[in-house]
Amino acid sequence: MEELKELLQFLKSDSRLDLKAVALMQVLGLTGTEDGRRLIISCPDIISLIVLLCRDSSESVAKDSCLSLVNISADESSVPVLLAALENHASENSEGERQEIIKIMLNIIVNPSLGFADSACMVLSNMTRPTAYCVQVLERIEESGITLDTLVRVFCQMGYNKKGANLNYLGPVFSNLSQLSTMRRYLLDRERCVIQRLLPFTEYKDSLIRRGGIVGTLRNCCFDKDDHKWLLSEEVDILPRLLLPLAGPEEFDEEDNDKLPLDLQYLPPDKLREPDPDIRAMLLEAITKLCTVRENRVKIRECNTYVILRELHKWEKDRKALLACENLVDILIRTEEEIGEDEIDRVEVPSELIEKFEKMDEDYLKS
Structure with missing residues (x-):
């Protein structure tokens, strides 16, 4: 800690450029380890000086300061310290604005x-x-x-x-x-x-x-259901943008093709699906949220969403994405009479069933 405090004098904006550069290299090295980050986070004055040096007239100094903050901010415990930085420093810029x-x-x-x-x-x-x-x-x-x-x-x-x-x-x-x-x-x-x-x-x-x-x-x-109708309207047309990354090169018959949104019709034979499984899962979760209200479920079905999901399900290997796909398909293949509610989120599920379903999901993902 004492050695770290000795760096303070060299990290001030008016210090010699070569001294600032050397001191920052030491700081940057420390931020590369968990122990080093903890040490720096425990010294708010060092944090404040690093933040200030991000606007140094020397771009190399500003760059190294910013890189140090990337490493420091990766530690969640640093965030309140970073937000509090400069509170006790004369940190106004040349125009007198608080920094x-x-x-x-x-x-x-x-x-x-x-x-x-x-x-x-x-x-x-x-x-x-x-x-x-x-x-x-x-x-x-x-x-x-x-x-x-x-x-x-x-x-x-x-x-x-x-x-x-x-x-x-x-x-x-x-x-x-x-x-x-x-x-x-x-x-x-x-x-x-x-x-x-x-x-x-x-x-x-x-x-x-x-x-x-x-x-x-x-x-x-898509968590805001009051906006779902607008998101699915021609004004935004979000559904094709969510479905296109999930689509592959499969060919459909003319009837199925004609029901798809234009952007998903006659895709090229080299069409690739989104390669990242977490992104695929998020896309599926977004569409699932858009199915909350009956009117929107009907529209999503009419866009022949099911055929894209059917082919995705055949191809998908990631457990989380596969589960998200199956949850969405389960909604779309059920009739509205089977669902029984205009808004899915109004269906009351007994707590013991919720726990059972969550356990089944966990077991499925682990298998």
Whole structure:
């Protein structure tokens, strides 16, 4: 601890560049181990100085500081320390604005000339992973002066960063924040058309991180049943975007083909399914949520969703995804008379049956 405190004087913004660089290399090395991270987290003054150095005039210093924060923020216990950083420091910028970690990360992300913007995205992704801190992070984003609209814009604008940063980790940030109803209200705002801009990334081949983040975001948005009808309408048309990654190269007869949404008709013989089983499971869970209300179940059946799921079930090897597929198929093949309720989530299931079904699911996944 004493050696760590000795680094404080060299991590100040006005320290000599060579001394800052050497001190940061030591810090970065420490963050690569669990014991080292714990040591740094126990020293809030070090954390504050690292955060401040992310906006250092030397890009190499700022980059190493941001990389250190990526490692530190991967430890959930660091998040409250990071959120509290700079509280006891003179941390105003040259314009007299109060600085804190979320605002500093956002400023890096929206700067198209900073090549380490991906590290800043990863810091936000790590900090929003624990649900308990999502509210604080979202509040600070809203107070930062950098709007959610701006973040969506830079995420969707391919090549926005001129130094090669891809900003893919904004996908998991959106997914983590969409656990909050406030974030979902923004994403599902019918005047903003945010969700429509995110839909194409369910098929983004170049990044599993971006793809998974957006599928997770869509899945979370499907928890709001009041928006299901709108999501399935032509205005959004979410169903083909959820089904397309689950579809393979199988050929269907003309009758089945004609019932499918246009985007799923006559797929090429080299069509590949989503390779990640967790993403496949999230896609299936999203469609299952959209089946909550009878009117929407009817529409999903009419789109011949079953034939895509039938072929997926033949192909699927992952237990979790297979179970998600079977749960969805079970809803779609039952008649509405068999279901007996307009809204599935209103069906009261005895607690002993819930426990029995959960145990059966666990046993199935383990088998």
